[in-house]
Amino acid sequence: MRSEPDIVRELREAEKLGLLKGKTSLVYRDSSVLDDSGKGSDADVDSSFSSVDMFFEEPVDRDELFRVMVESTSDLIAITTFSLNPRYVYVSPSHEKVMGYKPEELIGKPAFDLVHPEDKKRLFSLAKRYISLKMKGLFGERNHEISERFEYRVRDKIGNWRYLESTANLVGNNIVFVSKDVTERKRFEHQLMDLKKRFEDVAFSSGDFIWEIDVSGRYTFVAGGVKEILGYTSDELVGKTPFDLMPRDEAKRVKRVFEEVVSEKKPIVNLENWNLTKDGRRVCLLTNGVPILDETGNLLGYRGVDKDITERKRMEEQLRDFLDNANDLIQSVDSEGRFVYVNKSWLRTLGYTLEEVKGLTVFDILRED
Structure with a gap:
């Protein structure tokens, strides 16, 4: 029903x-x-x-x-004179609950006295424009010819500024204001703006490459040290995909990994990928990111950070080259004794190929005698 x-x-x-x-x-x-x-x-x-x-x-x-x-509604309803200095002629009881003023405390008082100085100029300009239009006869005889929605701040009885969202309607020689207290909503919006500003400040001062991509994988936000790392400006990368910056084979490999992660809405964790800078140099990035979901769990995109680990990779390659060509037998095993690395001298001395070593443990090659 x-x-x-x-x-x-x-x-x-x-x-x-x-x-x-x-x-x-x-x-x-x-x-x-x-x-x-x-x-x-x-x-x-x-x-x-x-x-x-x-x-x-x-x-x-x-x-x-x-x-x-009127008196049973939670909205703030007020009627003022229609002038450059409007005065209250009616105030609903809901003002006492929201603003702290009893109706009799406001009747006859100038409405602009409670308005924030910065907003007062704007409201005064609106009143001046309406009076000018009415004098030119553009409103005719019908009521409710003016209908304007706006936000402004008013001072409550204890001195705090509250945000009101109001609709003003001209009724005869009066203006009827129907307002909602949106202070909490505005406070929440300001908190979000502060967080966004803080994030952007950190992003722009960071040496890392900070990004957001949409569900199709295209950059929607780029900040941080992207210019220093890849040679591109933020504006040049917005609209591109990460795969556009990679060598062809690397793009295929990383795209497969990315599609698997996206299909399960999982975070991207320590994904190493090689990219080409604007002048053609190869750089290795370490990518970490988290999914962006809407309130119903639908994937909107990803947000994350790329760190330039090119120098670290070069040092690792130099170390591996040194170990590979050392005369000593060098091996590395995991916690279960499985080989994760053996050098060329080890293979040559013990007579194994690299393929044969894969999956073996140190116990598999020990002789009983």
Whole structure:
């Protein structure tokens, strides 16, 4: 069963609390459900309501009804004069809960007195423009010809600045403001902006290559020492893929690894890959990254860091070359005794080939005698 319309629920609550003068009967009609006479059916139906009829067994003060509806909302509703220095002529009770002011404390006071100085200039310019337009007769006789949405800061009773998101409507010679307190939302947005700024500061001062890619593998953000490492500017890399920077065979190898990682939404851990700089030099990068997921777990891309380990790789190659050509027999085994490295002298002296050594342990080659 679908829920009742908001207006129906609000009127029901007002009726239960005895806030409506006179005895009322609420009937809800759905034009999509017709009886034999062609009239809409009453009461509960599993569809949206198209109309609400209110039958008052006793006369109802419609001003009272309006007051109940306005005063029961959590929105801030205020009515001001329409001038360059608007003054409050009505303030809803919700202002006391949000702002700390009782309505009687604000009635007759200039509305701009509570507005932040930086925002006051903007609101004053809006008021000036509206008055100028009205004087030119661009609004005609109808109400609600102005409808403007904006954010601004106001000072609450204890002196704190609160953010309001307001809609202003011209009604006759008054302006009706309907506002929501969005202070917490703005605070959260500012925290996100601070974190983003902090991240960017770290990224741009880092000697590493910091990046983000989308789900198709194309760079969407590049910062840090990319210019020093690869010779490209950040703007030159945005839109490219990491594979565009690799030699062909290396791109094929790394792409296979990347596709496997992406298919399982796993992090990228210590992935070594060779790249070509803008001037054609080979550099080795150590890549680490984490997946970026939306609130439902869908993959949006990856965010990570590339470290230039070219010098380390060159030193490793020099060390390996030295060990390979040493006259001594050199071997390296893991914790289970399996060979992970033997040099040429070891193979030559013991008569094994490199393929034969793979998978063997030191115990496999020990002689019983």
